[in-house]
Amino acid sequence: MSNELLKINNLSAKVEDKEILKGINLEIKKGEIHVIMGPNGAGKSTLASILMSHPNYEITDGEIIYQGEIINNLSPDEKAKKGIFLSFQYPEEVPGLTVESFLRAAKSSVSNEQVRLMEFKKNLKEKMDLLKIGEDYAKRYLNVGFSGGEKKKNEILQMAMLEPTLSILDETDSGLDVDAVKIVSQGVKMLANNSNAFIIITHHKKILDYIKPDFVHVLIDGKIIKTSDASLADEIEIKGYEWLKI
Amino acid sequence: MEKRNKTYVEDVNRGVYDIKNEVRYSYKSDKGLTPEIIKAISKEKNEPKWMTDFRLKSLEVYHKLDLPPWGPDLSELNMEDIVTYIRPDTKMNTSWDEVPEDIKKTFDSLGIPEAERAALAGVGAQYDSEVVYHSIREELTAQGVIYTDIETAIKEYEDIVKEYFMTCVPPKDHKFAALHGAVWSGGSFVYVPEGVNVDIPLQSYFRLNAPGAGQFEHTLIIVEKGASLHFIEGCSAPIHSVINIHAGCVELFVKEDASLRYSTIENWSRNMYNLNTKRAIVEKNGTIEWVSGSFGSKVSMLYPMSILRGERAKAEFTGITFAGKGQHLDTGTKVIHAAPHTSSNINTKSISKDGGIAIYRGAVKISKNANHSKSTVTCESLMLDSKSKSDTIPVIDIMNDKVDLGHEAKIGRISEEAIFYLMSRGISEEEAKAMIVRGFVEPITKELPLEYAVEMNNLINLELEGTIG
Numbered sequence A: 001m002s003n004e005l006l007k008i009n010n011l012s013a014k015v016e017d018k019e020i021l022k023g024i025n026l027e028i029k030k031g032e033i034h035v036i037m038g039p040n041g042a043g044k045s046t047l048a049s050i051l052m053s054h055p056n057y058e059i060t061d062g063e064i065i066y067q068g069e070i071i072n073n074l075s076p077d078e079k080a081k082k083g084i085f086l087s088f089q090y091p092e093e094v095p096g097l098t099v100e101s102f103l104r105a106a107k108s109s110v111s112n113e114q115v116r117l118m119e120f121k122k123n124l125k126e127k128m129d130l131l132k133i134g135e136d137y138a139k140r141y142l143n144v145g146f147s148g149g150e151k152k153k154n155e156i157l158q159m160a161m162l163e164p165t166l167s168i169l170d171e172t173d174s175g176l177d178v179d180a181v182k183i184v185s186q187g188v189k190m191l192a193n194n195s196n197a198f199i200i201i202t203h204h205k206k207i208l209d210y211i212k213p214d215f216v217h218v219l220i221d222g223k224i225i226k227t228s229d230a231s232l233a234d235e236i237e238i239k240g241y242e243w244l245k246i
Numbered sequence B: 001m002e003k004r005n006k007t008y009v010e011d012v013n014r015g016v017y018d019i020k021n022e023v024r025y026s027y028k029s030d031k032g033l034t035p036e037i038i039k040a041i042s043k044e045k046n047e048p049k050w051m052t053d054f055r056l057k058s059l060e061v062y063h064k065l066d067l068p069p070w071g072p073d074l075s076e077l078n079m080e081d082i083v084t085y086i087r088p089d090t091k092m093n094t095s096w097d098e099v100p101e102d103i104k105k106t107f108d109s110l111g112i113p114e115a116e117r118a119a120l121a122g123v124g125a126q127y128d129s130e131v132v133y134h135s136i137r138e139e140l141t142a143q144g145v146i147y148t149d150i151e152t153a154i155k156e157y158e159d160i161v162k163e164y165f166m167t168c169v170p171p172k173d174h175k176f177a178a179l180h181g182a183v184w185s186g187g188s189f190v191y192v193p194e195g196v197n198v199d200i201p202l203q204s205y206f207r208l209n210a211p212g213a214g215q216f217e218h219t220l221i222i223v224e225k226g227a228s229l230h231f232i233e234g235c236s237a238p239i240h241s242v243i244n245i246h247a248g249c250v251e252l253f254v255k256e257d258a259s260l261r262y263s264t265i266e267n268w269s270r271n272m273y274n275l276n277t278k279r280a281i282v283e284k285n286g287t288i289e290w291v292s293g294s295f296g297s298k299v300s301m302l303y304p305m306s307i308l309r310g311e312r313a314k315a316e317f318t319g320i321t322f323a324g325k326g327q328h329l330d331t332g333t334k335v336i337h338a339a340p341h342t343s344s345n346i347n348t349k350s351i352s353k354d355g356g357i358a359i360y361r362g363a364v365k366i367s368k369n370a371n372h373s374k375s376t377v378t379c380e381s382l383m384l385d386s387k388s389k390s391d392t393i394p395v396i397d398i399m400n401d402k403v404d405l406g407h408e409a410k411i412g413r414i415s416e417e418a419i420f421y422l423m424s425r426g427i428s429e430e431e432a433k434a435m436i437v438r439g440f441v442e443p444i445t446k447e448l449p450l451e452y453a454v455e456m457n458n459l460i461n462l463e464l465e466g467t468i469g
Helices: A044-051 A076-081 A099-111 A117-130 A135-139 A148-162 A178-191 A231-239 B035-044 B049-064 B101-109 B112-119 B138-142 B150-156 B158-164 B175-183 B416-423 B429-445 B450-465
Strands: A004-015 A018-029 A033-037 A057-066 A084-087 A094-098 A166-170 A197-201 A215-220 A223-228 B025-028 B086-088 B122-127 B130-136 B146-148 B187-192 B202-207 B218-223 B228-236 B244-246 B249-254 B259-267 B272-282 B287-294 B299-302 B305-308 B314-323 B328-331 B334-337 B343-352 B357-366 B373-383 B389-398 B403-413
Touching (some): A018 A044, A018 A057, A018 A223, A033 A044, A044 A084, A044 A166, A044 A197, A076 A084, A076 B416, A084 A148, A094 A099, A094 B416, A094 B429, A099 A117, A099 A135, A099 A148, A117 A148, A117 A178, A148 A178, A223 A231, B086 B130, B101 B112, B101 B122, B101 B202, B122 B146, B130 B146, B146 B150, B150 B187, B150 B218, B158 B218, B175 B272, B187 B228, B218 B228, B218 B259, B249 B287, B259 B272, B287 B299, B287 B328, B305 B314, B305 B343, B314 B357, B314 B429, B343 B389, B357 B403, B373 B389, B373 B429, B389 B403, B416 B429
Parallel strands (some): A033 A197, A033 A215, A166 A197, B202 B228, B218 B249, B244 B272, B259 B287, B272 B299, B272 B305, B287 B314, B305 B334, B328 B357, B343 B373, B373 B403
Antiparallel strands (some): A004 A018, A004 A057, B146 B187
């Protein structure tokens, strides 16, 4: 089997008639960690939303090929079942729905079988311990009253529980203190292996102190204008993005 | 052949709630409302003269009163087409084995005998116009608790019934109270003597099987000084293509230091006009707690009222209304603070979907003498699409400035972002919506008796996913 996981060909997309992505090309193989950096408004979050089929975004051109299949028109739940995961920049609050029952429903859905309760609880507790999330969080309503950091950790907990093949982290590190960034990074490292891949969208270099990416891409004005190794992040840290603009 | 006007009815397949039995009866009144029909019902029930007179007088009042000028459209409801009294072909039984097989089966599938064995101290089951089953645990009888149908109560406890019957909700109150006074039949009579705490709930279930009929059960509950009770009421009917009407009346008397919790789930089919009147009078230090779920019916007008007559009397109201396609549910609650230091706490949620209309209509009145009274009203509405409608119409009437009043209303649509968020975790769109709705009503579900909480969740699944759990 081929190692190729995701191939994005000339992808353009708009939101409310505004063209945001203008021909993205990207290839990701299993076992890789990709970082996408870029200034505000470059289209990073749009790319994440498009990859997860957010209803407000529309593909106008190009294709997304995942494990050999064009997935442009799949719904978010179908994509999740195929192993795609998006860690949200601003996770939604859902009153009345506990983290635990939500995760169990999600796990049952993506694994296509009813997850046994005891097994699930044990698994959940392990993952929560690893991410240093207090036990009482399982019984709390999804993201309701969570601090910014708690919401992000909860995203990583969901990722750890659902064990996706392709994880997209949309600015999961932003707004976090150093300890929280460490925990999020540990989560990624804990999960990363030869059969999955990560796209980490960020505009800070901080998370790269803990995770070593295989590729760093720079997204400016809806296009990936430069791709290199981890050293590119250091360069951006010093010089900013201006020098990359043509 | 009877000629009936066909009514356009929107409904989902509601499983057990739609089980229809053949209509068998030992007596059935003619359609419409005349003094002859009323006299015939009274004669059929072997009533004392005062009750016959009461019915006839109520009928006169009914003809004099107009339909309410506000609220849902009632023009389709024609009482000339309604059979007001249908006596099933059985008596009131004390064993389920004596109940005719098809009727027993209906209550079985509604889970009544099962709940009776598991969690109830007494059960009443009404089928069309009469109660077909009644039971109460012996230890309660030994403590002087009375739980029976009103017909039996009139015979055996005539003085008590006469003293209280329709004094809390007088027939002249509104047109459907008058209608009820004229044609009432069946229902529950509960008397809890001073100081007796009934720890396990009593439950009455009302099932209307016949098409084109009305159900007019009367509930009269008296909780004496320092006593307590939890009473549960359930209602349902299978779907028909003609109009049915439910105009029950609930009168609750909560005496000094007494407390009563009254939980109802009304899950009528969508050919039903549910015009029910419920009211409680609460004396000093007494507490009334209403838990009210309105799911079914084509039209509902339901505003349980608490009259806080004694000092430090308390009312709590927890309500949930779910209006789907073709439904107009106008529900809420009224509280009258008529004594100092009285308090009320109102918490309602409504959901509307597929063009359904869910309106909160409520009133809080604080009288001149009700110093230091306190009232909190919180209403939340969730609309699942842009076709549906929701509104809050709270009336606040304060004649005293030494009060503490809070009111909060939130009307919103289901969040597209939240649906997307849940879907991104592999959950289907329907299930995501159902999860959000279940979460929204969760604070109310917690208050419901278990089997009704299950019923409510099933309804949400049915409405949002088309499945019965």
